[in-house]
Amino acid sequence: MSGPGLLVFVTMLLAPLALTAILSLNVFNGMEGIQNVYSLKNYLEIFSDSYYLEIFGRTALMSAIVTVLCVVLGVPETIIISRMRGRWRGVFLLIILAPLLISVVVRTLGWSILMGNNGLINKGLMLFNIIDEPLRLAFTMTGVTIAMVHVMVPFMVISVWASLQKLDPQVENAGLSLGASQRTVFRRVVLPQLLPGILSGSIIVFALSASAFATPALLGGRRLKVVATAAYDEFLNTLNWPLGAAIAVVLLVANIIIIVGCNRWIERRFKSVFEG
Template sequence: MSDTFRPARRLAWLPWAPWALSAPGLLVFVTMLLTPLILTGMLSFHVFDGMEGIKDVYTLANYWEIFSDGYYLEIFARTAIMAGSVTLLCILLGVPETIILSRMQGRWRGIFLLVILAPLLISVVVRTLGWSILMGSNGLINGALQALGLADRPVRLVFTMTGVVIAMVHVMVPFMVLSVWASIQKLDPQVESAGLSLGASGATVLRRVILPQLLPGILSGSIIVFALSASAFATPAMLGGRRLKVVATAAYDEFLSTLNWPLGAAIALVLLVANVIIIVGCNRWVEKRFKPVFEG
């Protein structure tokens, strides 16, 4: 037995062994992720001419145009508001859903978990087309509102931020549920029972016992939802239309409509950097604010 594991012990003590074992994964990471980002970054510094195309001249004019033009600043602000609204609504809907789901019996839990995760099994284009039909002037939602007397005429939902946020929440809630579900599996039921036995109400136990222990899952889900919402393309493009542009659709237009690839690359990189800054900043703040919870 000792002879069998002797080569493994020798390999583990070699200083280059960890690098050798991680080299394949590191190579795939560099090839598939870093290389396209580096090429996109280099492209964003090129000069574009409407007559001559992309020139082999480097400049900061593309980034200056993004940060100095109110048109692009409005697009970035709209994208941040959309992603923040979707994230907040996913927290308000996904956390209670997960708590209720964890208290269901085995068979019903599997059925409802499948219902919640069903949007992930359908193409985003099909889901968006379904929402455009539901939210149309003659759709089911407007028909129900008028039948209940809540609206005298069809409410405009398509090509509005409200419609885009509703459809995005439907797409993103499963990611929040999965993240919180991983945290709720580590929750000790005896802690909740102890709080109730000591005279605390159900609301107090939820606020001071359950939710603090779910914060890591809520944070992870918020990061995933915010990042995916800020970079979403299909749903904002189909439900928002040409007038309600977000960063992803603006970059798409620069690449395929005006053929200004350097400006489109700059927009994409600014979105990436903004996403990273917001996510890392929120992560640091939450970890500092709730440090005892994460260490526990």
């Protein structure tokens, strides 16, 4: 019964990844194009060139910041919404999930207008005398991070919401009735049950942030490159497809290593805390 699904998975995902990995080993010549010669030259160039190392470092930093902010904002939002009455719960849940219903290009262009020197954000801050001159938000890491958090928070909310639906309110009430404080009940009863949702949401947010293209490209511009935009430039501007494929493969492998490593580390840390 799983044969058709496995076939689709292999055809639509594993086969393109395998072809990309093979392409990344081809040697590229500026005059003759892609050569039928295989080498690790592209990977050596990525790991030996400070330009690419800086891009990977910037991407990792941005993804980590976005993930932390989504946890800080998304978890309390989900808990608050889950305790609202039915009508208001649906309204606020729709508001939070609204960014997913809008095209990424339209959403990013909207943020670029808001963050401009004459945008609504700067005008509002200057109107209340919070700042004396416009803040530079567009084409900066701060602006890209804000826009990324806006679209990634819904993924965190969805993941934590799924865990909250399995939470029995009577267990929390039992802890309170036995004399535990709200903080202790949350730390020892609620948080351990939310942890799988937080971890899965963090993995989704980090992976999507690290591979995001449209938002960093439109808000970051040419000067603030991330891995996805660097691979795009290699494919379409310099036409160095093997180097672009190598960048994509390194991003995929780095994503897997970071996600699996952080997942295991966090699970061990929380397990030791809760058991202690």
